[in-house]
Amino acid sequence: MLVLAILSVIGLVVLALAADHLVIGAGRLAGRLGVQPVVVGVVVIGFGTSAPELVVAATAAARGHTDLAAASLVGSNIVNMTLILGVGGLTAALAVRSSILRREAPLSLAAVTAFAVALTYGLGPVTGVLLTLAMVASVVMLLRFARADPRDALVAETTDHLGAAIRPRLVVEAARTIVGLGGTLLGAQLLVANVSELAIRAGVSSQVVGFTLVALGTSLPELVTSVQAQRRGDGDLVIGNLLGSNLVNSLVGGAVVAFSSGGVPSAVAPALVVAMVGISGISWGLLARGSRLSRRESVLLLVLYGALLPLIVSAGP
Template identity: 40%
Template structure:
């Protein structure tokens, strides 16, 4: 029954996140918000709404390992599985200067999370630091959206919005319904994941890093693969970078503000360094030292291999 509830919650999470993002994007466009800002905030951060709600719900239920593991595991999944699979299906050419500028911010955010968790506790003060950094990045995004309205990412978003015909009323309904279902499904997901971990005799961290992280990353997977297949490469990569920024600073920050979160040695010495490493691996591919950045099929295959190796290690180390 827990497996059925878990799978059902993940499916509801996927569809409700899609409705929420679609409705919010249309409403933002009708309100005159620049396409670049829609791409960076509404779409990039909107795909992380499942991680936010699941991590906050887990923190409220005093399941700290699940709260942090979900966000960290989702970030690793976003880079290795989602970008890897996307690049294998359609190599990602990076034209957007904004997307390239997001990478250093993501590296700084990941490093700050690593440093704050080093003492074994994410306190409320630490959470305020994460959320403050998130606010700074939001402000930076708003300034850039006004200074560089013709960025390649804005072109991708405009192309995507032009394909959608939706009234404001329908968009508002999708936002409302999506938010309600996201909230309910996150509760079902956390409850079933904790009970499943107990029944299987594995840690909540293991469940958070694998099953829950993969499920909450499904909106990013759908958005990036579809964008890349349409030739909207900057939107595909920008979606993942924006999502990871939100997970690191927004989701974990909000969860830590709800309740101080103990950080296990396993997270500090295994999972966070893996996240830092795969984030660093994006630089030579996405930034492009000798020309426009790109993630080709071979690099995508390497990322997929990293996902398989990391996930395999988690599974076998818990079974042994």
Template identity: 35%
Template sequence: MEFVLNLLLIASGIVLLYFGGEALVKNAVVLARSWGISTMVVGLTVVAFGTSSPELAASLAAALTGSPAIAIGNVVGSNILNILLILGVTALLAPIRAQAQFIKREVPIMIGAALLLFVFLYFDQQITRWEGLFSMALLGLYIWFLYRSSISESADVLEEFDQEYGQPAKTGWQTYVGLVLGLALLGVGARLLTIGAVELARAFGVPELIIGLTIVALGTSLPEVAASITAALRREPDIALGNIVGSNVFNILGILGLTALVQPVGLPWEGIQRDMWVMLLASVLLWPFLATGSRLGRREGGVFLGLYVAYVVLLVQSTAQRSMG
């Protein structure tokens, strides 16, 4: 009976994620057009931070209940999954073209955030309150930087929208309600799916760190999955790419930063070093793929997917060896 209930939670979560992704992307595009800012900026902020809310809830809950391995594993696993799996699937559905300025500016910021987490965990094997405060301050600077950039680019963006769509779209209360509704559906859907998946995993004796790196990471990243795939299918690749890069920055600076402010989290370096290296390498790998012709095509998407499958196989093998030992 409990097994069936968990399957129902997973199915319900998937349905809510689908409708939430549709509502979020549709209204985010309208908002970008009406404000005269690029869809890339909306993807990097509204969509990225909104779809990362399940990671925030899961990491805070894990830290407060004495499960730092799930809190850290959730963020590291989500960042790996965002790049290798989500961008891989998105590129297979609709090749992504990136603006040259985006490559030069946003991807290095994401790599810098990954390096910062690497330093925090390598030297003292924890994220202290001071390090959390520093991360939150960096996130504030990042948001301010995006805002200033969008103002300087607004004239060009408005001209681009006029050429492509005609008059800029008008927003009403329905747009904002739709945006909030989309975020709410994504959050609830991810929560239902994660609860069902974690309970199933624990029933099979899967370790907490592996749960955080895979099941919780996948469950809390499903809003990014839904939003990015929906954006790709609606031919809004800037939102898809901005969503992933913005989410990865927010996951480290915002989620782990806030979590550490509330409750410092730590983990032995030996337990997380493999996954930290994978996250860092995945972040660095994204840059040259986009720099070659400013495009993430189906071939690159296939490479990313293959790397993620290899990573999951490695996790399964290590779990099996531990259980046998």
């Protein structure tokens, strides 16, 4: 079991590091190839930082561990809007200066709600198609909104964070992107395979593992991005990163699980599914109050995460 634990940790570290380079490399490569900054900002912020969650969910689902895949997505959504958002607002209040609260926030909440409904009433090919169509519609809407306001703070901050404006060397960034993608796939394989085996041998529910180790591990890119952005005072980037990640987790990740589930309701505890939606709504409400998240409210989000831990531990059989 010690070997399995060590391999799981190695997979987690490789996943986090590789995903970070995948995000940066893809953003800079897009900028070097002349892709519009609005596309880099809107698309990379969601898909890039959600790469670990999506790869882990796809890997787990392909191996037949659909409960682990679903639990990791639900857990990541909860971690993003409690632990990571709370940590991001501890050093200084998070100010929202763009139209995130009217754009990304409602879309993210709607996506999380749709994912929750799918988990509750049944996953299958039809659900997968509906979630995929919802994701396409969301991307189109976000790109249209962003093009309407090219000075949007979120797009500018994301592009600057990725370094897309510095015209890096094409070969270097292409290599970074390929290695980052390969590392993300390798890290996900190591993590899922060894964590699943470890859970089986230890008699721990795959749900508990998915909600804790896997969810927290796959959210590391969001955590790193949020801390770096907050140090620079880019509150929009912190919040947009997390809302975009939850949007992609719920719709793309949910579709992946749906296509692999066999058309049955998820075994994820209903209380945790409700908590995922409730926390998304609470975080939106806190951010909308004065367009900022204070340190006191950040502590509240951290307390919410801690309060959910006993429920998570009791979720498994």
